[in-house]
Amino acid sequence: MSGHSKFANIKHKKEKNDAKKGKIFTVIGREIVVAVKEGGPDPANNSKLRDVIAKAKANNMPNDTIERGIKKAAGDANAVNYESVTYEGYGPNGTAIIVDALTDNKNRTAANVRSAFTKGKGSLGTQGCVSYMFDKKGQIIIDKEECDLDADDLMMMALDAGAEDFTEEEDSFIVLTDPDDFSVVREALEQEKIAMADAQVTMIPQTYVELTDEQDLYNINKILSLLDEDDDVQEVYHNWDE
Numbered sequence: 001m002s003g004h005s006k007f008a009n010i011k012h013k014k015e016k017n018d019a020k021k022g023k024i025f026t027v028i029g030r031e032i033v034v035a036v037k038e039g040g041p042d043p044a045n046n047s048k049l050r051d052v053i054a055k056a057k058a059n060n061m062p063n064d065t066i067e068r069g070i071k072k073a074a075g076d077a078n079a080v081n082y083e084s085v086t087y088e089g090y091g092p093n094g095t096a097i098i099v100d101a102l103t104d105n106k107n108r109t110a111a112n113v114r115s116a117f118t119k120g121k122g123s124l125g126t127q128g129c130v131s132y133m134f135d136k137k138g139q140i141i142i143d144k145e146e147c148d149l150d151a152d153d154l155m156m157m158a159l160d161a162g163a164e165d166f167t168e169e170e171d172s173f174i175v176l177t178d179p180d181d182f183s184v185v186r187e188a189l190e191q192e193k194i195a196m197a198d199a200q201v202t203m204i205p206q207t208y209v210e211l212t213d214e215q216d217l218y219n220i221n222k223i224l225s226l227l228d229e230d231d232d233v234q235e236v237y238h239n240w241d242e
Contacts (some may be wrong), residue, residue, distance in 0.1 A: 025065070025232050028056045030102045032069040041074035051200070054186055058196050080104045085100045087113045088131055089124040091223050092216035096130035096207045097122065097242045103232040112230050120223030134203040134237060137164075138165050138182025140175040146195040147173065154194070161188035173195065176204075205239035 031052045037047035043053055049070070056066050057172065082102040087110070091097050097117075117124050140158075154184040156173045156207065157168040163185050165176040177185045179201045186199050211217050220240055227233050 003223075009116065013221065023228065023231070024059050025061055026231050028052060028059065028061060029069050030082055030234070031055070032066070033073040033080070033086070034102060036070055036073035037081075041070050051183055051186065054190065054196065054199050058198050083161035084128070085109060086131075087124060088127060088129050089117050089122055090130070091117075091120060091122040091238065091240065092219045093116055093209060093211055093213070095122075095220060095238055096133050096205070097223065098134065098203055098237040099227055099233055100235040101230075101232045102234050105232075109230070109232040112232065113227065116223050116230070119226060120219040120221075122219065122223050131203070133207070133239060134205050136179050137202060137204050138175075138177035138179055138185065138203070139198070139200065139202045140177070140186060140189065140196055141198040142173040142175070142194060143197045144171050144199070149194075149210065157192060157194075158189065161185045168173075202235070203237035205237075208239050208241035210241045 009097045031050070035046060035049040035052045039048055041049075042145050043050045053066055082104055083106060085101050085103060085106060087099040087101070089097050089099075089176060099113055101109050101113070114124050142154070149157070151168050155175055158166050161184065162179050163175045164181075165174075167174045167176075175185065175189070187194070189196070211220060220238075223239070227236050
């Protein structure tokens with residue numbers, strides 16, 4: 001299971017997140033709008049909204065920003081209607097890339113995503129062309145420095161709550177769940193006051209592709225940074241062994 005460690009290196013994640021803080025708030029802001037439209041503004045009756053709020057808090061989004069987002073989404077009948085779209089494609093040397101987007105203009109987003117792939121010498125594929133290489137899982141990452149429990153106690157707590165797997169990495173603990181059980185497990189840990197560095201349903205590669213050629217490395221970084229800059233893009237999953 002140590003293959004997950006590249007996603008779970010807290011320091012790496014924090015540095016990355018700090019650099020993208022503005023983008024992350026935009027991403028979460030859209031997720032709040034969608035969650036409120038689908039299930040209403042009261043987190044007590046809307047588990048999807050509860051999950052988005054937990055993600056927002058893990059990314060240090062201020063409470064008043066979260067509240068404002070919920071109020072705005074609830075009170076604005078003309079709020080932008082975001083649609084969820086997923087694109088799949090290939091980067092250099094057969095690396096698999098999945099792009100999740102929330103957009104109010106599918107044509108614009110498709111063009112931007114295609115352009116990002118093309119500029120990095122990759123190619124967009126058809127739906128399903130790479131997603132079979134990933135497992136959809138709920139993933140909760142807990143920073144060891146923020147957690148008073150020892151590994152065994154935390155593992156029992158997570159498994160009792162319904163988690164599928166628990167691993168210990170250098171600076172973190174990782175809890176994996178079935179996507180359908182994610183909210184229940186996350187809330188159980190939250191009730192025990194367990195601080196989470198990250199908590200979301202994600203796509204975990206079954207195997208990883210190593211890139212050594214300088215041009216390949218340049219190209220995959222090009223694709224990922226262009227996708228990162230696009231406000232419509234919510235998440236990018238890939239199997240490049242960074």
